[in-house]
Amino acid sequence: xxxxxxxxxxxxxxxxxxxxxxxxxxxxxxxxxxxxxxxxxxxxxxxxxxxxxxxxxxxxxxxxxxxxxxxxxxxxxxxxxxxxxxxxxxxxxxxxxxxxxxxxxxxxxxxxxxxxxxxxxxxxxxxxxxxxxxxxxxxxxxxxxxxxxxxxxxxxxxxxxxxxxxxxxxxxxxxxxxxxxxxxxxxxxxxxxxxxxxxxxxxxxxxxxxxxxxxxxxxxxxxxxxxxxxxxxxxxxxxxxxxxxxxxxxxxxxxxxxxxxxxxxxxxxxxxxxxxxxxxxxxxxxxxxxxxxxxxxxxxxxxxxxxxxxxxxxxxxxxxxxxxxxxxxxxxxxxxxxxxxxxxxxxxxxxxxxxxxxxxxxxxxxxxxxxxx
Amino acid sequence: xxxxxxxxxxxxxxxxxxxxxxxxxxxxxxxxxxxxxxxxxxxxxxxxxxxxxxxxxxxxxxxxxxxxxxxxxxxxxxxxxxxxxxxxxxxx
Numbered sequence: 351x352x353x354x355x356x357x358x359x360x361x362x363x364x365x366x367x368x369x370x371x372x373x374x375x376x377x378x379x380x381x382x383x384x385x386x387x388x389x390x391x392x393x394x395x396x397x398x399x400x401x402x403x404x405x406x407x408x409x410x411x412x413x414x415x416x417x418x419x420x421x422x423x424x425x426x427x428x429x430x431x432x433x434x435x436x437x438x439x440x441x442x443x444x445x446x447x448x449x450x451x452x453x454x455x456x457x458x459x460x461x462x463x464x465x466x467x468x469x470x471x472x473x474x475x476x477x478x479x480x481x482x483x484x485x486x487x488x489x490x491x492x493x494x495x496x497x498x499x500x501x502x503x504x505x506x507x508x509x510x511x512x513x514x515x516x517x518x519x520x521x522x523x524x525x526x527x528x529x530x531x532x533x534x535x536x537x538x539x540x541x542x543x544x545x546x547x548x549x550x551x552x553x554x555x556x557x558x559x560x561x562x563x564x565x566x567x568x569x570x571x572x573x574x575x576x577x578x579x580x581x582x583x584x585x586x587x588x589x590x591x592x593x594x595x596x597x598x599x600x601x602x603x604x605x606x607x608x609x610x611x612x613x614x615x616x617x618x619x620x621x622x623x624x625x626x627x628x629x630x631x632x633x634x635x636x637x638x639x640x641x642x643x644x645x646x647x648x649x650x651x652x653x654x655x656x657x658x659x660x661x662x663x664x665x666x667x668x669x670x671x672x673x674x675x676x677x678x679x680x681x682x683x684x685x686x687x688x689x690x691x692x693x694x695x696x697x698x699x700x701x702x703x704x705x706x707x708x709x710x711x712x713x714x715x716x717x718x719x720x721x722x723x
Numbered sequence: 724x725x726x727x728x729x730x731x732x733x734x735x736x737x738x739x740x741x742x743x744x745x746x747x748x749x750x751x752x753x754x755x756x757x758x759x760x761x762x763x764x765x766x767x768x769x770x771x772x773x774x775x776x777x778x779x780x781x782x783x784x785x786x787x788x789x790x791x792x793x794x795x796x797x798x799x800x801x802x803x804x805x806x807x808x809x810x811x812x813x814x815x
């Protein structure tokens with residue numbers, strides 16, 4: 351993969367944001383998505399678990415959550431596609447002193463609703479939600495979740511007690527759903543004042559009570575903004591769909607080689623189409639049968655089919671983590687994923703065929719896209 | 724008077740210098756780091772977390788003594804001491 355000094359995006363195409371254990375890479379392609387120009391690593395040696403691009407209100411702001419192994423983490427931003435990054439003097443996402451908590455790392459950066467163009471959210475470890483109302487300049491914790499009565503009983507998964515999924519309701523400014531490993535799904539209907547667990551039907555294989563009120567190790571939840579009440583969930587064992595904003599969940603692991611996995615992403619235009627990468631068991635956590643297969647449902651989970659054209663089908667002991675699978679918003683949709691072994695794959699035909707965009711990267715922990723117009 | 728020596732990685736928070744001189748009395752390491760925070764809050768954020776604890780992979784020495792093996796942030800700081808902040812050898 352070419353590593354140009356600077357990748358200057360043109361006025362159209364796709365920007366790929368790739369966070370790794372040792373820095374971030376920005377890649378750009380035109381709408382054909384066959385050839386990619388790359389720039390990086392940014393933040394050499396620091397892990398980047400969360401990235402986002404915010405193009406609301408005339409901005410072209412890229413966010414990167416960087417964490418030094420030694421000196422802690424900050425949220426940086428760039429308004430020129432990574433040529434220059436902010437370097438906050440103070441740790442800009444921080445817990446109140448009296449909380450007794452300290453930031454481990456930022457796991458998710460999510461722009462808010464289109465109707466609130468200066469609002470963004472951060473999900474962090476230890477599990478908490480932060481909100482910015484000034485386009486990411488300053489951040490405050492959402493107190494209703496920070497002081498949640500069930501917090502003392504939340505237990506970390508192997509990756510830590512992380513809030514990794516943030517889904518604001520585009521139609522209701524008071525409603526939002528978040529997911530925590532391993533506390534499960536929570537939803538607010540009053541703008542963040544109160545949060546209730548929404549895990550009915552989601553199993554916790556690792557607890558004596560397999561269907562507790564909370565404590566599930568949810569790995570990822572996605573939905574389509576045009577049908578916001580329908581949610582898809584990849585669990586630590588289990589694939590689920592909800593048709594009622596998480597009030598109840600139905601098993602949809604129909605025809606997958608394993609219902610364990612981390613990554614899940616939504617088709618940009620079709621509320622019935624979802625992509626996952628199943629992994630073999632929580633003990634092994636690699637692709638089943640050493641075949642790298644993306645599974646796609648086009649009927650909301652009634653069935654799943656493997657997408658393998660261009661992906662290695664032998665000797666591929668790969669792992670795709672929870673934020674390392676994503677789609678773009680072009681037509682036909684592009685789908686991309688990165689592996690813990692440092693490979694980056696892309697499809698420009700909705701997953702029908704794949705090509706390797708990069709190899710030899712540090713372990714990939716997040717892949718995000720932005721469509722440039 | 725004490726001197727707080729900082730690694731190159733934190734130079735950006737002290738105008739590129741390698742050390743900070745503190746004139747006021749600092750009986751303990753906690754006092755000395757608080758004095759650093761008044762002069763360079765960004766540097767202190769990198770050394771200590773929100774709870775006021777030294778980050779896990781940062782070592783602080785009073786002269787040649789690692790405070791982890793002394794009395795932590797309560798470790799006494801004699802006048803004319805040098806406090807040295809270093810990244811630990813851990814890493815991934």
